[in-house]
Amino acid sequence: MAATATAPGAPTTRLGKQAVEIDDRLIVAGPLRRTLNKVFPDHWSFLLGEIALYSFIIALLSGTYLTFFFDPSLREVVYEGSYAPLRGVEMSAAYDSALNLSFDVRGGLFMRQVHHWAALMFVASIVVHLLRIFFTGAFRRPRETNWLIGVVMLVLALLMGVTGYTLPDDLLSGTGLRIISAIILSVPVIGTWAHWAVFGGEFVGELIIGRFYIAHVLIIPAILLALIAVHLLILVKQKHTQFPGPGRTEHNVVGNRLFPTFAAKATGLLFIVFGVIAALGGLVQINPVWLWGPYNPAQVSAASQPDWYILFLDGSTRIFPAWDINLPGDYTIPALFWPTVVVAGAMFTVLALYPMIERKLTGDTASHHLLQRPRDVPVRTSLGMMGLTFYGVLMLSGGNDVFADKFDVSLNAMIWFGRLGVIVLPPIAYVLTYRICLGLQKHDREVLEHGIETGVIRRLPHGEFIEVHQPLGPVDEHGHGILAYGGAPVPKKMNQIGGARRAIRGFFKPIEEPAQVELEQRAEGRGLAAEESRELTSSGRPSEGGRPSEGGRPQEPRD
Amino acid sequence: MSTHDTRPGSSGGADTPGPLHGGPDDDYTPEQLAAMPREDLDRLGARYDGVEVLHVDPGPEPGSRLEKRAVRQVGLVFTLAGLSAFAFVVVYVGSGWFFPDWQWDVTETGWSAFFTPLLGLTMGLALALVGVGLVLYTKKLLPHETAVQDKHDGSHFDRVTTGATLVGGLHNSGLARRKLITRSLGFMGGGLGLMLLMPLGGLINNPNTGNPLGRTSWAEGVRLVRNDGSPIRPGDQEPGSLETVFPAVPGGNRQSDAATMLIRLRPSQLAEARPREGQDDFGYGDYVAYSKICTHAGCPVSLYEQETSRILCPCHQSQFDVTQGAKPVFGPATRSLPQLPITVDDEGFFVARGDYPEAVGPTYWNRERI
Numbered sequence: 001m002a003a004t005a006t007a008p009g010a011p012t013t014r015l016g017k018q019a020v021e022i023d024d025r026l027i028v029a030g031p032l033r034r035t036l037n038k039v040f041p042d043h044w045s046f047l048l049g050e051i052a053l054y055s056f057i058i059a060l061l062s063g064t065y066l067t068f069f070f071d072p073s074l075r076e077v078v079y080e081g082s083y084a085p086l087r088g089v090e091m092s093a094a095y096d097s098a099l100n101l102s103f104d105v106r107g108g109l110f111m112r113q114v115h116h117w118a119a120l121m122f123v124a125s126i127v128v129h130l131l132r133i134f135f136t137g138a139f140r141r142p143r144e145t146n147w148l149i150g151v152v153m154l155v156l157a158l159l160m161g162v163t164g165y166t167l168p169d170d171l172l173s174g175t176g177l178r179i180i181s182a183i184i185l186s187v188p189v190i191g192t193w194a195h196w197a198v199f200g201g202e203f204v205g206e207l208i209i210g211r212f213y214i215a216h217v218l219i220i221p222a223i224l225l226a227l228i229a230v231h232l233l234i235l236v237k238q239k240h241t242q243f244p245g246p247g248r249t250e251h252n253v254v255g256n257r258l259f260p261t262f263a264a265k266a267t268g269l270l271f272i273v274f275g276v277i278a279a280l281g282g283l284v285q286i287n288p289v290w291l292w293g294p295y296n297p298a299q300v301s302a303a304s305q306p307d308w309y310i311l312f313l314d315g316s317t318r319i320f321p322a323w324d325i326n327l328p329g330d331y332t333i334p335a336l337f338w339p340t341v342v343v344a345g346a347m348f349t350v351l352a353l354y355p356m357i358e359r360k361l362t363g364d365t366a367s368h369h370l371l372q373r374p375r376d377v378p379v380r381t382s383l384g385m386m387g388l389t390f391y392g393v394l395m396l397s398g399g400n401d402v403f404a405d406k407f408d409v410s411l412n413a414m415i416w417f418g419r420l421g422v423i424v425l426p427p428i429a430y431v432l433t434y435r436i437c438l439g440l441q442k443h444d445r446e447v448l449e450h451g452i453e454t455g456v457i458r459r460l461p462h463g464e465f466i467e468v469h470q471p472l473g474p475v476d477e478h479g480h481g482i483l484a485y486g487g488a489p490v491p492k493k494m495n496q497i498g499g500a501r502r503a504i505r506g507f508f509k510p511i512e513e514p515a516q517v518e519l520e521q522r523a524e525g526r527g528l529a530a531e532e533s534r535e536l537t538s539s540g541r542p543s544e545g546g547r548p549s550e551g552g553r554p555q556e557p558r559d
Numbered sequence: 560m561s562t563h564d565t566r567p568g569s570s571g572g573a574d575t576p577g578p579l580h581g582g583p584d585d586d587y588t589p590e591q592l593a594a595m596p597r598e599d600l601d602r603l604g605a606r607y608d609g610v611e612v613l614h615v616d617p618g619p620e621p622g623s624r625l626e627k628r629a630v631r632q633v634g635l636v637f638t639l640a641g642l643s644a645f646a647f648v649v650v651y652v653g654s655g656w657f658f659p660d661w662q663w664d665v666t667e668t669g670w671s672a673f674f675t676p677l678l679g680l681t682m683g684l685a686l687a688l689v690g691v692g693l694v695l696y697t698k699k700l701l702p703h704e705t706a707v708q709d710k711h712d713g714s715h716f717d718r719v720t721t722g723a724t725l726v727g728g729l730h731n732s733g734l735a736r737r738k739l740i741t742r743s744l745g746f747m748g749g750g751l752g753l754m755l756l757m758p759l760g761g762l763i764n765n766p767n768t769g770n771p772l773g774r775t776s777w778a779e780g781v782r783l784v785r786n787d788g789s790p791i792r793p794g795d796q797e798p799g800s801l802e803t804v805f806p807a808v809p810g811g812n813r814q815s816d817a818a819t820m821l822i823r824l825r826p827s828q829l830a831e832a833r834p835r836e837g838q839d840d841f842g843y844g845d846y847v848a849y850s851k852i853c854t855h856a857g858c859p860v861s862l863y864e865q866e867t868s869r870i871l872c873p874c875h876q877s878q879f880d881v882t883q884g885a886k887p888v889f890g891p892a893t894r895s896l897p898q899l900p901i902t903v904d905d906e907g908f909f910v911a912r913g914d915y916p917e918a919v920g921p922t923y924w925n926r927e928r929i
Contacts, residue, residue, distance in 0.1 A: 010589075027580055027581070029581070030580070030581035030582060033604050033608065034608045037604065037605045037608040037610045037706075037708075038608075038610075038708065039610055039706045039707065039708035082662055082664075083665070084664070084665055085665060103662065103663065104662070106651065106654075106661060107651060107675075107678055109675050110675045110678045110679060110682075113675070113679075114679075175858055175874065178815070178856070178857045178858060179856045179857065179858065179874060181857060181921075182855070182856040182857040182920070182921035183856070185772075185921050185922075185923040186921065186922065186923065187924075188924050189924055190924075191923050191924050192766035192767070192772065192923050192924065192925070193763065193765075193766055195766065196763070196764040196765070196766040197762040197763055197764070198762075200762075200764065201764060201771070202771045202772065202815070202816075203815050203816075203857070204815055239708070239710050247613070247707060250710070251709060251710050251711075252707050252708060252709050252710055253707065253708045253710060254613075254705065254706070254707045255705070255706065256703075256704065256705075256706065257605070257610065257612075257704070257706050260697075260701060261697055261701055261703070261704070264693050264694075264696060264697040264701065265693070265694060265697050267690075267693055268689075268690040268691070268692075268693030268694040268697065269690060269694075270690065271686050271687065271689040271690030271693065272686075272687050272690030272691065272694075273690075274686040274687075274690075275682075275683045275684065275685070275686030275687025275688070275689070275690060276683065276687060277683075278679055278682040278683040278686055279679050279680060279682075279683025279684070279687065280679070280683070281679050281683075282675050282676050282677070282678045282679010282680055282682065282683060283676050283679045283680060283683070284679075296813070297813070297814065297815035297816075297818060297852075297859065298786075298803050298805070298812070298818035298851055298859050299859060299861070300858050300859045300861055300873055300874065301873070304858075304873055304874060314875070317856065317875050317891060318875045318876055318890070318891065319891075320891050321891065322877075322887060322890070322891050322892055322893040323893070324893040324894075324922060326927075329928075330925075330927035330928045331924055331925060331927070331928070332922055332923070332924060332925075332926055332927060333924070334893075334921065334922035334923065334924075335855075335891055335893050335922075336855060336856055336891070336921060336922070339891075367712075369710060400876070401873065401876060411876060412889055415876060415889075415890065505625065511624055511625060511628055512624075512625065
């Protein structure tokens, strides 16, 4: 160690000396450099998982704040707080403390709403992140484990939502709890036993809020935290996937190093997510529990909907026909069992097993680090759209009473729409998506073969009109492009290949000379004249100053 | 890591410092490193980590108009973020001090109604602007570099040597030969696992003791009372109206299975009423009483549409026809709402003639058996 300290080039600044002191003790310079040098690919859709992570952090922080004031107890108390309409009303201590938190704690209402919004955002970003992973094929080997962990985390996030939603013990959440109780009761054979285990007896008992509370603030978050850690460790170990593009192969990652670019962008996103949720928490009212009143098993309000992520189960329950199954020996499988336990169970099982199912169907067991464009895998994309349509109809049916009311249609018609739609619409979505995928594929090939439509119409000497096409690369003797499709976006507009110079910078008035930009671009040799240049740019997006999209340039098939 | 240490292992018991940990210090002497400029050192380290910086778009020219403008922008955004943060502090601390009180009153539309929105606005702006500033900084002022890092498959060497260590340990333990130990280990593991699960047995209670799901507080002679505890006479209700009633027992209005709907049928409804078999005499005059707990998922069915005689459950839209013994006529519910047999006591108030003849609320596995 002494060798480092006395060697030439030993640090002379105070900071440098301290760094050496630290490294003498911990030997972290090597791992730290490796971390700083780690390359992350650059694409907006890779930020969706980050949004989920940041929302979770906010939910943890704001939730911890809420625990300082919340009393998870069903003990009967009389409300004496500052919200006049409920003063003197008997209610549970849980609801009482939720009201106090909202009205008698400075900034408490803000924090409670931030917590609720963060929770909604958490589930929403998980779902969108999952869709990105699904439609681009990022779950393929070697990332099946992370897919599985992700699906488990989604289920846990839903459980977080359900348990958290129940805690304030207002009329709406109590009604939700009543339905949860009925769902548990509906499980064949063990239903009543399971109910007695969860509730400690008949609905509602005294224990359930306390049990949901500890599940909500300790058990589930602890599991989630552990899974997030594993999820991220596997991600770092396996490195990120990337979209096909110039220089991108199955054996590398092209992008920015962690430090400083990626770190700055990720921190920026963190703050933006924090900011959006804080703004929502203050400006957009959510779950005003004081309006619902305390839970009373004899009362309910119309248009009672759960939070959006449970809406699909509410919908499936609403549209499922009244089919009790009576078994010999006077046993019954309640109709409620199918649209809740079975539908949810089947949906998440299929989702979790999808990577294995696809591997079985395609026989593709190779490792993949390059993503696929949804159009290039029409079957998967169509299956996904089919699933989304199924989910969408269920979700719509979850709010069918609101639709019936607002659009003045018959509620029964809405239910029949749901019943038929859930069966008829998914196959239609499959066929439509499949056709669209094929159409997009065809168009990609057409542009590669014939070039981009320039919009220039020319009249040939014999009177025929033709549209001039700009080939994307070298052509054969028939004038057909010889570039093959490489899985990357094909430019389809002249501007994407430098048909126009980039936009002049400046918002109200230009801050650079147009002539200067022209010269600069000519010097860089971009545009049509520089077809051969295969140099990499920081990103293929045309949005970056409107430069010609190198990322969109078709590539030779690789590997 | 792209390079592998090929040096022999530990130097044995020698009390001298071995080679330095990590990078290739043998290949680069401190003198050589000291002679290299910072950029080269950065690239060298990156290369050692399997990263090649391919292309750098330098940031704007120092001192150029472009740079000055970008610096001004970023600085402005950060300043605004700071201002918003201070505004949050002022709103939070100042309410009830130099601003009006923050505590909200239902009647009020002044400062207190804006307190929470202002908190959200200021904190949201502050945090979001920090983010926007960082993104602007990265986009406009940092050099854009494109780096490429290699991805490596697992090394065969590592697999074979790790495997040898693992299998070696297992082999030395002799577990494969020592059957008694493996078997006793299995036995032990099963036992311990089971033992540790046992305390969860505290959660298990028998749901069939005393048939709690099939019984309510209703019994012969129990009065039907309103939420406030007042009893009801036949004449108190208009024809076609519905009232929610509870058993006159302590806490009866908070019980989850006792809520009952007392409905007075209109003469036309009464004329076409077809009660369930064996329950013709459950009503009293033009009054009938049905459980308010939906037989589907247990929500209180509460929307009574007089014209169609239908009761709608707002949770899942099951619809019950009161003239047909509260039979489900649409939606997911499968069973009629149980009917409470009622009569009038000596003082002329409604009383129950007994408990519900069947379990109220959602269906479960052995409902028919108890």
